[in-house]
Amino acid sequence: MAEKVIRVWAQALFCSPLRPPDQISTKTVCAAVAEELARHATVPGGCAGAVAQRAGDCPELFTARMAWCLEQATHAYTAPACGGCQA
Template identity: 45%
Template sequence: MITTTELAQVLFVTPLQPSDELSPSQIRSAVDERLCACGGDPSWCAAYVAQEAGDHPETYAPRMRWALAAVAGAYEPVAA
C-alpha cells in the first residue's frame, strides 16, 4: 500500500502547480501517470524530491506542503 507521503512525492514531481485549480480526479490522474512512468516505483520520485530539496530549498517546503494537502484531499475516503 502506498502512503500519503509517497503519493505527495509522486505529485511533487508532476508538472502540476499549486496555483492550478485542480480537481481530486486531476490529481489522482497525474499521480497515476507519473507512477506508471516510474514503473510503479515511488522511490524514483523520492530521489528526485531529495534532489530538488537540495537544489531549491526555498521552494521545496511550500511545494511539499501543497502536495501533501492535495493528495490528502484527493485520496480521502468518501463518506458513506
C-alpha cells in the same frame, strides 16, 4: 497505512507538472499521481529520489511546494470520488 500512501502520492505529485496555485480536481490529482508513479517506477529511488534531488536544487521552494502536494494528496486520497484511486 493511509499516511504512507499519502506521502508517496505527495512525492509523485511533487514530480508532476502541476503547481500551486493550480485549482485541480481529485481526478486530476489521481491521474497525475498514477502517471508519475508509472514514470518513476524504473528509476532508482523513484519519486522520492526525484523529490530529494529537487529539494537539494531549490531548498527555498521545497517546503511550500511539498505542503501543497501533501494537502492535495490528502484531499484526493480521502475524497469519495477517488477513494484511494487505483494509482
